[in-house]
Amino acid sequence: MLEAVAKLAQEYHLPCQVSLEEFMACAVGGCAGCVVEVQTETGPAMKRVCVDGPVFDSNAVFPAA
Numbered sequence: 503m504l505e506a507v508a509k510l511a512q513e514y515h516l517p518c519q520v521s522l523e524e525f526m527a528c529a530v531g532g533c534a535g536c537v538v539e540v541q542t543e544t545g546p547a548m549k550r551v552c553v554d555g556p557v558f559d560s561n562a563v564f565p566a567a
Protein backbone atom coordinates (compact mmCIF):
# COMPACT_ATOMS: atom_id res chain seq x y z
CA MET A 503 0.00 0.00 0.00
CA LEU A 504 2.83 2.41 0.81
CA GLU A 505 4.32 1.79 -2.61
CA ALA A 506 0.98 2.51 -4.28
CA VAL A 507 0.67 5.80 -2.38
CA ALA A 508 4.25 6.68 -3.29
CA LYS A 509 3.56 6.01 -6.97
CA LEU A 510 0.45 8.20 -6.87
CA ALA A 511 2.43 11.01 -5.25
CA GLN A 512 5.10 10.69 -7.93
CA GLU A 513 2.46 10.72 -10.65
CA TYR A 514 0.91 13.94 -9.31
CA HIS A 515 4.25 15.48 -8.29
CA LEU A 516 3.28 15.69 -4.62
CA PRO A 517 5.65 15.48 -1.66
CA CYS A 518 5.20 12.23 0.24
CA GLN A 519 6.72 10.54 3.25
CA VAL A 520 6.19 6.92 4.28
CA SER A 521 6.38 5.46 7.77
CA LEU A 522 7.92 2.00 7.51
CA GLU A 523 7.37 -1.00 9.73
CA GLU A 524 10.05 -3.65 10.02
CA PHE A 525 10.87 -6.55 12.33
CA MET A 526 13.15 -5.23 15.07
CA ALA A 527 15.42 -7.15 17.39
CA CYS A 528 17.11 -4.40 19.41
CA ALA A 529 15.27 -1.22 18.35
CA VAL A 530 18.27 0.93 19.30
CA GLY A 531 20.41 0.69 16.16
CA GLY A 532 22.78 -2.06 17.23
CA CYS A 533 21.78 -5.18 15.33
CA ALA A 534 21.02 -3.98 11.77
CA GLY A 535 18.03 -6.28 11.74
CA CYS A 536 15.69 -3.62 10.44
CA VAL A 537 17.64 -2.19 7.51
CA VAL A 538 15.97 -1.09 4.29
CA GLU A 539 17.56 0.12 1.07
CA VAL A 540 17.00 3.79 0.29
CA GLN A 541 18.29 5.98 -2.49
CA THR A 542 20.52 8.87 -1.45
CA GLU A 543 22.31 11.60 -3.39
CA THR A 544 25.40 9.37 -3.46
CA GLY A 545 23.56 6.18 -4.43
CA PRO A 546 21.84 3.33 -2.63
CA ALA A 547 22.33 3.06 1.12
CA MET A 548 21.08 0.82 3.89
CA LYS A 549 19.19 2.67 6.63
CA ARG A 550 17.96 1.35 9.97
CA VAL A 551 14.23 1.83 10.36
CA CYS A 552 14.50 1.99 14.17
CA VAL A 553 16.92 4.92 14.38
CA ASP A 554 17.16 6.46 10.88
CA GLY A 555 13.39 6.32 10.37
CA PRO A 556 10.79 5.13 10.57
CA VAL A 557 9.70 8.04 8.34
CA PHE A 558 11.49 8.37 5.00
CA ASP A 559 10.88 10.35 1.85
CA SER A 560 8.84 8.10 -0.41
CA ASN A 561 11.08 8.79 -3.41
CA ALA A 562 14.06 7.45 -1.44
CA VAL A 563 12.29 4.21 -0.61
CA PHE A 564 10.34 3.75 -3.84
CA PRO A 565 12.33 5.48 -6.57
CA ALA A 566 10.54 6.24 -9.82
CA ALA A 567 11.04 3.63 -12.50
Ligand code: FES
Pocket residue numbers: 525526527528529530531532533534535536537550551552553
Ligand atom coordinates in the same frame (compact mmCIF):
# COMPACT_ATOMS: atom_id res chain seq x y z
S1 FES B 1 16.22 -3.22 15.31
FE1 FES B 1 18.33 -3.42 15.68
S2 FES B 1 19.20 -1.90 14.41
FE2 FES B 1 17.07 -1.61 14.16
